Amino acid sequence: MAEDKKETEKIARCAMCADMCKYSCPTYLATGRETVSPQKMARLIVYNEKSLLEDEKDFLDLMFQSAMCGACSRHCIYDDYDLRKFIHKARVKAFDSGFIPEDVKKRVETFRKFGNPDCERELIDNGAGDTGYFISCSSYKDADLLKATEKMLSKSGLAVRRFGGGDICCGAPLYYAGDVEGFRQVSLKMKAEIESRQVRRIVVDCPTCIKMMTQIYREIGVELGVEIMHTAQFMQALLKQGRLDFRKKHASVTLHDPCILSYDLAMSSIPREIITALGFSLKEPVYSAEHTHCCGATYGAKIGDHRLKDAVTSMRLNELRDTAADIYVTACPTCKSVLSEVNMKYITELVAERIIAKR
Amino acid sequence: MAVKTYMSQEGILPRGFIERARRIVGDEHFSQQEGDLISYSLDYWLYGIFLSQKGDLPALPSAVISPASAAQIQEIIRCAGGYRVPITPFGGGSGVLGGAIPLNGSVVLNLQRMNRFLNLDELSLVAELEAGIMGANLELELNHRGYSAGNIPQSLYCSTLGGWISTRAAGQFSTKYGKIEDMVLGMEVVLPDGNLLNIKPVPRRSVGPSLKDLFLGGEGALGIVTRATISIHPLPRLTIKQSFVFPSIEAAVDVVRQILRAEARPAVVRIFDEAESGRYFPKIGRKVTTIFISEGETEYTALDAKVIRRISRENGGKSSGEAPVDIWLQKRFDIGLGPVLMQYGGIVDTIEVSALFKDAAKLYRDMVAGMKAVEGVLEVSGHYSHFYREGACLYVTFAGIPKDPLRYYQATWDAAMQATLQNNGSISHHHGVGFWRIQYLEQELGATGVRLLKSIKSALDPEGILNRGKLIDGRR
Numbered sequence: 001m002a003e004d005k006k007e008t009e010k011i012a013r014c015a016m017c018a019d020m021c022k023y024s025c026p027t028y029l030a031t032g033r034e035t036v037s038p039q040k041m042a043r044l045i046v047y048n049e050k051s052l053l054e055d056e057k058d059f060l061d062l063m064f065q066s067a068m069c070g071a072c073s074r075h076c077i078y079d080d081y082d083l084r085k086f087i088h089k090a091r092v093k094a095f096d097s098g099f100i101p102e103d104v105k106k107r108v109e110t111f112r113k114f115g116n117p118d119c120e121r122e123l124i125d126n127g128a129g130d131t132g133y134f135i136s137c138s139s140y141k142d143a144d145l146l147k148a149t150e151k152m153l154s155k156s157g158l159a160v161r162r163f164g165g166g167d168i169c170c171g172a173p174l175y176y177a178g179d180v181e182g183f184r185q186v187s188l189k190m191k192a193e194i195e196s197r198q199v200r201r202i203v204v205d206c207p208t209c210i211k212m213m214t215q216i217y218r219e220i221g222v223e224l225g226v227e228i229m230h231t232a233q234f235m236q237a238l239l240k241q242g243r244l245d246f247r248k249k250h251a252s253v254t255l256h257d258p259c260i261l262s263y264d265l266a267m268s269s270i271p272r273e274i275i276t277a278l279g280f281s282l283k284e285p286v287y288s289a290e291h292t293h294c295c296g297a298t299y300g301a302k303i304g305d306h307r308l309k310d311a312v313t314s315m316r317l318n319e320l321r322d323t324a325a326d327i328y329v330t331a332c333p334t335c336k337s338v339l340s341e342v343n344m345k346y347i348t349e350l351v352a353e354r355i356i357a358k359r
Numbered sequence: 360m361a362v363k364t365y366m367s368q369e370g371i372l373p374r375g376f377i378e379r380a381r382r383i384v385g386d387e388h389f390s391q392q393e394g395d396l397i398s399y400s401l402d403y404w405l406y407g408i409f410l411s412q413k414g415d416l417p418a419l420p421s422a423v424i425s426p427a428s429a430a431q432i433q434e435i436i437r438c439a440g441g442y443r444v445p446i447t448p449f450g451g452g453s454g455v456l457g458g459a460i461p462l463n464g465s466v467v468l469n470l471q472r473m474n475r476f477l478n479l480d481e482l483s484l485v486a487e488l489e490a491g492i493m494g495a496n497l498e499l500e501l502n503h504r505g506y507s508a509g510n511i512p513q514s515l516y517c518s519t520l521g522g523w524i525s526t527r528a529a530g531q532f533s534t535k536y537g538k539i540e541d542m543v544l545g546m547e548v549v550l551p552d553g554n555l556l557n558i559k560p561v562p563r564r565s566v567g568p569s570l571k572d573l574f575l576g577g578e579g580a581l582g583i584v585t586r587a588t589i590s591i592h593p594l595p596r597l598t599i600k601q602s603f604v605f606p607s608i609e610a611a612v613d614v615v616r617q618i619l620r621a622e623a624r625p626a627v628v629r630i631f632d633e634a635e636s637g638r639y640f641p642k643i644g645r646k647v648t649t650i651f652i653s654e655g656e657t658e659y660t661a662l663d664a665k666v667i668r669r670i671s672r673e674n675g676g677k678s679s680g681e682a683p684v685d686i687w688l689q690k691r692f693d694i695g696l697g698p699v700l701m702q703y704g705g706i707v708d709t710i711e712v713s714a715l716f717k718d719a720a721k722l723y724r725d726m727v728a729g730m731k732a733v734e735g736v737l738e739v740s741g742h743y744s745h746f747y748r749e750g751a752c753l754y755v756t757f758a759g760i761p762k763d764p765l766r767y768y769q770a771t772w773d774a775a776m777q778a779t780l781q782n783n784g785s786i787s788h789h790h791g792v793g794f795w796r797i798q799y800l801e802q803e804l805g806a807t808g809v810r811l812l813k814s815i816k817s818a819l820d821p822e823g824i825l826n827r828g829k830l831i832d833g834r835r
Contacts, residue, residue, distance in 0.1 A: 009702060016412060016698035018403050018453055020516045023495035032425060032472030032491060034452060035398040043411070044394055052361045052414040055393040062394050075516075077695045286503045307387070 008049075010081050014042035017077065024071040026259075026293040030311040036065050038072035038083050045086050060094035063087050064101050065308055068176060069294040070263030091178030103306075104177045111174055112182070115167020115189075123166030125197075128159055132199035132226075135164025136206035138333035139346075145205070145333055148352035152235065155355050156243050161197055168193050170212040176298070180220075187212075187222040194224055201227035203234045205333050205346065207260035207267075215264065230261065232270045232331045235351050239277055246354040248279025253350070254325035255282065256316070256339060257292035258332030268292070271331045271347050278354050283323040293319065295335040309338075317341055362397060365410070366417040366462060376442040380424050380466075383434045388425040388472070395423045399449055399467040403517075404457035404795060405708045406768050409701050420447065420461035425469040429549055429585040435468065436583070436824065437553035445827040448579035450522035451493060453514040455709065456793025458526065458578050462828040470521055473585060476500040485544055485560055487588045490521030506591040509536030509626070512789075513692060521584045526791035527576040529752065531691060533745045534619075535626035535654070538789060540575045542589045548574050548582040551820035560588035573815070578791055580826040581819050595654035599664040600684035602650045603676030604643060608632060609720040611649045612743065612751065614674045616716045619748045623666040627652035629687065632723070634740035635756075639690065640683045649676070650684045700758055705737065706768050707758045710775045714784035715750040719743070722782035723753055729774035735761025736771070745788065752788035776802070792830045800831070 019039035028037040073082040171186030262268045268289040296313030328342040336344045381389045400416040447465040473491035494515040510530040529538040545560030558571045605611040611630040633645035653663040697707040714722045730739045737758045745752035761767030776799045786803045
């Protein structure tokens with residue numbers, strides 16, 4: 001009860017703030033719409049809790065227009081607060097009452113049918129070793145990324161078990177849809193999949209998978225009991241250990257920081273260190289690292305308001321293009337796919353291109 | 360709608376206006392959805408925020424229109440004029456005097472889609488931007504290119520360039536870089552008749568009275584600023600931070616006066632009274648503390664800091680080093696306490712006024728004493744934060760947990776304004792008038808001044824289409 005009161009006070013505080021984080025919100029910036037700014041979302045959540053809103057469907061629909069990227073919590077004046085938890089709570093309510101947007105509904109149905117957000121897929125499970133490479137749903141669809149990863153893993157000289165595809169997914173689409181029970185089931189399935197492979201650590205390309213498998217699973221009481229690391233962390237360690245020989249290249253590279261990698265996982269320096277270690281000169285967009293903007297994927301890939309997605313994606317593409325770099329790189333396979341107009345590469349591709357046979 | 364409005368009734372829009380407005384901006388950018396109406400119902404007028412926690416809102420707009428260009432605004436304004444629909448321009452919604460509250464069932468004209476960084480002229484040291492750009496985004500864009508506008512208000516993260524212009528805003532670094540009216544060289548404005556006024560950017564001109572000054576502080580009641588060209592500064596090569604403790608407010612104010620008279624130009628000068636010093640700097644405690652930041656080219660900055668140090672020491676200032684400046688830099692955007700207090704029935708607000716040096720210290724004493732005498736008061740504290748060779752801005756924060764919130768709020772404001780006027784001060788340094796300060800306008804401008812401002816308003820906007828109920832009522 002005391003915990004509930006504390007939480008109520010937190011969001012009420014946000015609802016009376018001056019919106020000091022809205023300058024960082026990609027949804028607000030791309031649309032110029034006050035209503036989707038964090039403080040206004042908070043006000044509406046508070047009003048909904050107090051039953052002051054008449055159009056609940058409009059409200060719940062709005063709750064699905066957040067990118068859930070975390071820019072607002074990163075730039076919040078309160079250290080103990082994350083608006084996304086309250087938005088998620090509203091989504092759970094929407095899910096339970098059947099008021100979720102059509103796109104989201106379809107995605108959940110697809111998930112229930114195939115165990116993943118896309119389609120029927122072949123299960124990949126090969127190799128052996130105490131390190132696992134979990135193929136995220138976005139990586140699974142990206143042949144270039146998988147090829148580059150294969151090259152990088154084979155040159156590393158480490159024994160790595162590759163697995164993914166089929167019905168193995170972290171469950172993020174269900175989490176973002178507000179399907180609490182569905183997400184819990186998926187997290188338990190993921191735990192079983194990992195345990196059956198007896199790996200000590202898992203390397204993952206997708207920051208959202210990592211966030212789910214660590215922070216969000218923990219919130220619902222599921223501990224995977226293995227070390228989860230991002231591919232950039234893994235490659236950085238390989239480079240430091242001298243396990244990868246590479247030929248340096250002089251070209252300019254702009255890094256698109258994936259929002260979850262920057263805001264939730266605080267790893268924005270690692271891809272930069274890899275890029276500069278490979279001899280590239282790094283170019284920074286105006287909005288990078290702790291000011292990065294979401295690519296728009298959270299609407300398209302996870303949630304599904306395509307008008308919003310287009311506005312956010314187009315804003316991010318323009319910000320990246322302004323750097324006029326030779327190469328554009330990111331550390332999230334979904335961002336890569338969404339920002340394909342600038343020939344975005346995943347960071348493993350950049351590394352794999354520079355790897356040479358061990359002397 | 361279950362939320363309540365206490366200042367005006369919901370407006371009823373003519374169907375013809377709705378259809379035409381939809382065609383101008385597109386269906387997606389015309390809204391009468393509940394969520395939008397609530398979100399544009401209020402700016403950051405703190406009494407309104409206090410009431411909003413229970414669902415009481417000062418007013419609801421009858422619609423929200425979000426144009427993407429000056430041309431669309433021109434069409435909307437002409438259409439509004441035809442149907443006599445009042446329009447309230449809405450920038451960042453950070454104004455603290457209710458300037459963006461859509462009174463009279465107004466339609467809100469949301470300017471936040473017009474947020475582009477347009478052009479940088481490094482040779483002339485000017486940048487052109489759309490007025491809806493948020494302050495922090497403007498600074499991020501400029502900083503990335505090696506520049507700053509030098510306008511860093513506490514609302515940097517939630518206010519727009521257009522809002523700064525419309526209220527004659529000031530930033531924390533104003534002692535060196537000036538207020539926004541010192542920075543704007545040119546602007547584009549949609550007038551209440553729908554015509555577009557272009558004031559080209561030049562350093563100075565002699566072509567009659569300054570037209571741009573009509574809109575610097577025009578509060579969206581005389582025209583809608585759509586873009587502006589502002590002066591910019593290269594990022595400083597050197598920054599020197601200093602702080603000194605003085606025996607009294609009077610001593611501290613006089614030291615700053617001498618420093619500015621000696622031609623030093625620190626970017627930041629702030630004198631905190633005992634209460635604010637105690638809150639900001641626990642290690643110093645309740646002693647009058649002054650912080651200085653000198654910045655710019657290396658040689659000038661070193662000299663600036665030297666002059667500040669010498670005059671401060673010669674006048675009894677005890678150095679407290681850089682630490683208080685760093686603490687202030689870290690906390691300067693933290694407005695977190697207000698929303699917490701309000702949940703417990705607290706009324707919180709800030710009042711900023713200006714005065715000449717001869718009156719500045721007495722103004723502080725009288726203002727704080729007057730505000731502390733109001734029943735229900737919890738705390739009144741102040742600092743001086745913007746300095747000129749001639750005087751300063753005094754910024755007072757008050758909080759109370761009164762039995763009757765509105766009576767307390769009104770009485771505290773009355774006390775502050777009375778002390779200001781008695782000490783020859785101006786009732787506002789940079790927050791503007793909005794609707795709340797209109798009640799004190801005649802005491803500030805005099806009957807002749809009010810008549811003149813009314814004439815200007817009615818000449819530009821005879822039907823009172825733009826931001827009705829704010830700044831001045833121009834209707835005949």
